[in-house]
Amino acid sequence: MQNESVRLCDIPSGSSASVIGFTNGTNNGFQSRLLELxxxxxxxxxxxxxxxLGDPMIISVRGCQLAIxxxxxxxxxxxxx
Amino acid sequence: xxxxxxxxxxxxxxGKTTLFNNLTGMRHHVGNWPGKTVTVERKEGRTVYDDTxxxxxxxxxxxxxxxxxxxxxxxxxxxxxxxxxxxxxxVDAGHLERNLYVTIQLIELGLPLVLxxxxxxxxxSEGIVINTKLLSEMLGIPVVKIxxxxxxxxxxxxxxxxxxxxxxxxxIRYNRELExxxxxxxxxxxxxxxxxxxLIHGSDDSQIETVRKHITDVFGxxxxxxxxxQRYGYxxxxxxxxxxxxxxxxxxxxxxxxxxxxxxxxxxxxxLGIMYLTFQIVFTLGAxxxxxxxxxxxxLSELAAAGLAASLAPEWVTSLVCNGIIGGxxxxxxxxxxxxxxxxxxAILEDSGYLARVAVIMDRIMHKLGLHxxxxxxxxxxxxxxxxxxxxARTLETKRERYLTILITPFMSCGARxxxxxxxxxxxxAGWSQGLVxxxxxxxxxxxxxxxxxxxxxxxFKGESSAFVLEMPPYRLPTIKGVLIHAGExxxxxxxxxxxxxxxxxxxxxxxxxxxxxxxxxxxxxxxGMAGSAIAPVxxxxxxxxxxxxxxxxxxxxxxEVVVGAFGTLYGVGDEALGDVLMNVFTPLSxxxxxVFILLYMPCLAAMFTIKQETGSWKLTGLAAVGMCVIAGIVxxxxxxxxxxxxxx
Numbered sequence: 001m002q003n004e005s006v007r008l009c010d011i012p013s014g015s016s017a018s019v020i021g022f023t024n025g026t027n028n029g030f031q032s033r034l035l036e037l038x039x040x041x042x043x044x045x046x047x048x049x050x051x052x053l054g055d056p057m058i059i060s061v062r063g064c065q066l067a068i069x070x071x072x073x074x075x076x077x078x079x080x081x
Numbered sequence: 082x083x084x085x086x087x088x089x090x091x092x093x094x095x096g097k098t099t100l101f102n103n104l105t106g107m108r109h110h111v112g113n114w115p116g117k118t119v120t121v122e123r124k125e126g127r128t129v130y131d132d133t134x135x136x137x138x139x140x141x142x143x144x145x146x147x148x149x150x151x152x153x154x155x156x157x158x159x160x161x162x163x164x165x166x167x168x169x170x171x172v173d174a175g176h177l178e179r180n181l182y183v184t185i186q187l188i189e190l191g192l193p194l195v196l197x198x199x200x201x202x203x204x205x206s207e208g209i210v211i212n213t214k215l216l217s218e219m220l221g222i223p224v225v226k227i228x229x230x231x232x233x234x235x236x237x238x239x240x241x242x243x244x245x246x247x248x249x250x251x252x253i254r255y256n257r258e259l260e261x262x263x264x265x266x267x268x269x270x271x272x273x274x275x276x277x278x279x280l281i282h283g284s285d286d287s288q289i290e291t292v293r294k295h296i297t298d299v300f301g302x303x304x305x306x307x308x309x310x311q312r313y314g315y316x317x318x319x320x321x322x323x324x325x326x327x328x329x330x331x332x333x334x335x336x337x338x339x340x341x342x343x344x345x346x347x348x349x350x351x352x353l354g355i356m357y358l359t360f361q362i363v364f365t366l367g368a369x370x371x372x373x374x375x376x377x378x379x380x381l382s383e384l385a386a387a388g389l390a391a392s393l394a395p396e397w398v399t400s401l402v403c404n405g406i407i408g409g410x411x412x413x414x415x416x417x418x419x420x421x422x423x424x425x426x427x428a429i430l431e432d433s434g435y436l437a438r439v440a441v442i443m444d445r446i447m448h449k450l451g452l453h454x455x456x457x458x459x460x461x462x463x464x465x466x467x468x469x470x471x472x473x474a475r476t477l478e479t480k481r482e483r484y485l486t487i488l489i490t491p492f493m494s495c496g497a498r499x500x501x502x503x504x505x506x507x508x509x510x511a512g513w514s515q516g517l518v519x520x521x522x523x524x525x526x527x528x529x530x531x532x533x534x535x536x537x538x539x540x541x542f543k544g545e546s547s548a549f550v551l552e553m554p555p556y557r558l559p560t561i562k563g564v565l566i567h568a569g570e571x572x573x574x575x576x577x578x579x580x581x582x583x584x585x586x587x588x589x590x591x592x593x594x595x596x597x598x599x600x601x602x603x604x605x606x607x608x609x610g611m612a613g614s615a616i617a618p619v620x621x622x623x624x625x626x627x628x629x630x631x632x633x634x635x636x637x638x639x640x641x642e643v644v645v646g647a648f649g650t651l652y653g654v655g656d657e658a659l660g661d662v663l664m665n666v667f668t669p670l671s672x673x674x675x676x677v678f679i680l681l682y683m684p685c686l687a688a689m690f691t692i693k694q695e696t697g698s699w700k701l702t703g704l705a706a707v708g709m710c711v712i713a714g715i716v717x718x719x720x721x722x723x724x725x726x727x728x729x730x
Binding site for chain 1: 144145147149175176178179182281282302305306309310313333335336339340343344345346348349437440441442444445446448454548549550551552553555
């Protein structure tokens with residue numbers, strides 16, 4: 001069963017999602033940085049929270065915690081897990 | 082005696098620098114990586130075991146070896162060109178999956194490698210069990226468990242280094258489709274590594290581009306994603322065999338701490354509380370030591386004067402030694418306690434992982450200015466001293482963000498401006514309003530910095546800020562040794578930098594204040610006095626259009642706290658009588674306007690010199706100097722004239 005693809009920035013705090021790819025036209029350098037940090041297809045992302053002003057969001061990928069701006073997370077396509 | 086070059090490589094926050102310090106002790110040398118407009122620290126040290134000298138180079142921490150960021154480029158260039166005898170790859174045992182990403186690339190590069198598993202105690206507490214023997218077999222390299230903060234595993238690690246391992250024969254194999262294309266590309270590029278790199282990042286060669294297009298079609302996504310996918314897939318396979326996770330392991334501690342530290346309600350109060358505490362500690366602990374140093378230099382100056390008088394040295398020699406050299410150096414060294422304490426506390430905040438959270442908390446606000454959350458850290462450092470603060474902007478990723486941060490950081494009210502406020506606030510304001518005036522000055526500095534940032538962003542530095550992805554390292558207890566080394570290095574760098582510029586500057590200022598021959602030091606008849614009188618009318622609309630203020634402002638270029646001493650010399654009175662004299666020339670309003678000007682106009686020569694060093698551009702440095710003076714003039718003008726209109730004159 002295939003879930004609808006959503007943007008990572010729309011995943012609420014405390015939920016997990018699985019990466020399916022990047023929006024076309026995502027900045028190349030940025031994309032490769034995210035890939036190096038482990039946001040490859042199928043990897044599991046856990047949204048652990050948001051900064052006090054609501055942005056950036058804090059996610060956990062492959063056991064590491066990362067902060068990423070919502071506008072950048074909008075380029076990451078995920079399916080809710 | 083044999084000599085082995087050892088390079089330390091790995092992710093940021095994996096304990097690489099801690100291991101470096103542990104191996105080399107304090108016997109190391111901080112230099113710069115050559116050939117770059119922007120300086121990146123190059124740390125080298127040596128140590129001797131048995132009859133072998135180990136030359137140890139600390140490479141910049143990187144998440145990959147693709148050579149896309151400055152740090153990666155430096156690391157890759159070094160590894161490929163200088164070919165170290167052994168590369169020690171330090172990895173965080175608690176975050177093995179992400180850390181091994183660099184490891185498999187180091188293997189792919191064909192380097193003689195030793196894997197040092199660090200932070201095993203933390204991994205143990207998380208219930209992670211690593212079979213080092215199996216890991217070593219699978220990767221084809223020696224694996225040693227160490228604890229960088231103490232000596233655990235150090236001997237074993239050194240034994241492996243001295244054994245000079247051969248490059249691993251077990252480099253990652255991609256799937257057949259990719260391997261065919263790599264083999265094909267390798268014929269063009271020469272080595273497997275460059276073949277993989279060109280396939281990932283592209284090239285001008287149309288044939289290679291056709292291959293990349295083909296890969297994209299076959300896999301349904303671009304090559305860089307394909308390679309990252311397969312690399313992480315390979316790592317997952319290795320970890321599946323060599324690592325097991327115990328159920329009983331504790332849940333991620335850091336995530337739980339962050340639920341409070343970065344929470345909506347407590348995030349900012351905790352941040353403000355920690356900042357307040359930091360400055361409180363710096364100033365209360367630092368003040369008595371500063372007084373002692375100040376007195377020490379006073380005594381030294383008196384002794385020198387007496388000694389020179391006894392040996393019948395001409396008066397100008399006495400003046401040069403006492404006012405110029407001793408006074409000049411004294412004015413720098415007196416800040417050392419404050420600066421060291423500030424660096425010490427910041428090192429604790431940094432090593433514990435908290436500073437990364439500050440960047441996250443502040444990013445929303447900084448982003449509006451086209452800056453990165455990380456820009457806020459140099460700005461905080463700016464409260465201590467602009468010199469190290471400007472240097473701290475190195476951690477920013479794009480040139481645009483670095484320059485913007487460097488240009489606005491000097492507006493943060495540094496420690497050297499404090500004596501000026503203390504003097505004038507003490508004279509012109511009383512009771513509760515004193516604290517308010519001081520606070521308003523610090524706040525004004527921040528506001529001007531942010532406004533200037535916004536203006537620069539709309540004019541000179543157009544463009545979007547770089548994307549923000551920041552690793553939040555796990556919270557860790559900082560070690561005393563690590564923190565001391567960290568703070569000591571930065572303080573030393575401040576002293577060295579300040580010393581380089583301060584000595585010629587001191588001589589120049591002394592000359593200007595002593596010529597023509599025979600005038601009293603820094604009096605209105607001296608060159609600097611005349612210059613001060615000449616520029617004084619410019620300051621009339623700001624409320625302080627008299628010669629002494631002009632001279633004090635000029636002398637303040639040496640170091641801002643010199644303004645206080647300059648008033649003393651110009652009016653020829655001691656500290657006690659100075660208040661009465663200043664009462665006659667300033668009103669509370671013009672005194673405030675003067676303090677605002679001192680806060681905002683171009684920073685001391687040491688800071689300007691640092692701006693030149695970090696940007697590599699005299700043009701930008703000159704622009705900063707002029708721009709800051711203009712901004713100071715405008716803001717003071719508005720405050721003074723506005724105050725007059727409101728009837729505060």
